[in-house]
Amino acid sequence: MIKVGVVGAAGRMGRNIIASIDDTEGVELGGGTESAGHPDLGRDLGELAGLAKKNVALTDDVNALVDACDVIIDFTLPEVSMATLKAVAAKNKAVVFGTTGFSAGQKREIEQAAKSIRCVLAPNMSIGVNVLFKIAGEVARVLGDAYDVEIVEAHHKFKKDAPSGTAVRISEIVADALERNLDEVGVYGRKGFSDGRGEKEIGVHTLRAGDIIGEHRVMFGGMGETLELSHRAQSRQTFARGSVRAAQWVVSQPPGLYDMQDVLGLRD
Template sequence: MMNVAIIGAAGRMGTRLIHAVCETKGLTLSTAVERDGHPQLGMDAGLIAGAGELGVPLTSDLDAAVAAADVLIDFTFPEVTLNNLAVCARHGKMLVSGSTGFTPEQKHQVEEFAKTIPVVLAPNMSIGVNACFKLLKEAARILGDDFDVEVVELHHNRKKDSPSGTAVRMGEVVAEVLGRDYNQVANYHREGMCGERTHAEIGMQTVRGGDIVGEHTVYFIGMGERIEISHRAMSRDMFARGAARACVWLQGQPPGLYDMQDVLGLS
């Protein structure tokens, strides 16, 4: 059995991760972590998540939690993830992270930590979304430069980064196949007399509102026809199941930086 620690265990994502870990063969919840001063510290993490009593009290001691685990699951923010990576590296433990919004410098720091421990870092842990990444590569290869590309993503009103990490990765996937530099062709803003659309650009459009879990559509728009590759998330459970699957896959892997394409054998 792999011992799993979850950070942010009392949050919306953390509670779903507890369920996923409990439902995945080969995994057991060893520790559940929350911030200092959280009102539920000391309570049973299973009861907080509605998964039944697990005998795992909510703690704020990240160092002890990581020391007692084989792998830490992290759905937080880049700054927090980097701190978690430092703790995992110090203890020689693995990390699975679904955090998004990393700057190039922060990504480089993740790569440095991954030289010493196995790390799965993915903007989206959903199996369906990662299937979409594969489909996007094939679509871009077939359609080539004859189609304009636009990416539209929708999320809940509490999401902090924009565009989503998943949308950015979709744009990157298409750009790579078409031989374009994503950072040069991504267009995040159109307003006023901005001129005609350039052929090489990839439009990145963002919608925020309500409780939308996550929706992504990539449009390949040609003359007289349009192809849409879409994914709609109905709940956070699919992200949690993907993270649990990544934990199982990591067992026995050498140090390195992996993503869900590796976990699913799609690389």
């Protein structure tokens, strides 16, 4: 039985992950943490997630969590995830990060740590979104420079990073497929007057409203037709289930940095 720990266990995603662990054969909840001073510290994790009592209390000790578990799932903030990474690396355990908004330097730290630990890092754990990643690259290669690319993402008003990690990843995939440098052609929102759209621009646009869980649309606009790919998440459970699937998979892998394309066998 694989013991899974959850960092940020009292949050919306944390509670969904606990519910998914409870609903998945071959895994069990090993513990969960929140920051020091959190009002739910000491509460039973099962009850926090709306389940039967698990006799596992919410704590603020990530090192003890890592000791007790085979793999950690972390959907929090970059600074919290970096502390999780340090604890996991010290114990040579496995980790699944669904956190977004990492800086370039933080990503380098994760890459370095993954030389000795097993790590899944993915901006979106949804199976459908990861199929979208694969399709978007293939469509971009087929259509080439004759079609303009615009990416639109929408999330709830509380989301801190913009554009979303998923939209960033889609733009990276499309840019790679079209052999473009995203730093040179990425356009993030538009305002005012210009001479029109640049020939090789990749537009990325952000919407924030209400309680939208996550929507992503990729538009390929040609002269006389438009092809669109879209994904809409109706529940956070889709991300939670994907993270638990990643946790089950990564514990048996050699050290390395993986993403959901690896987990789902979609890697070319």
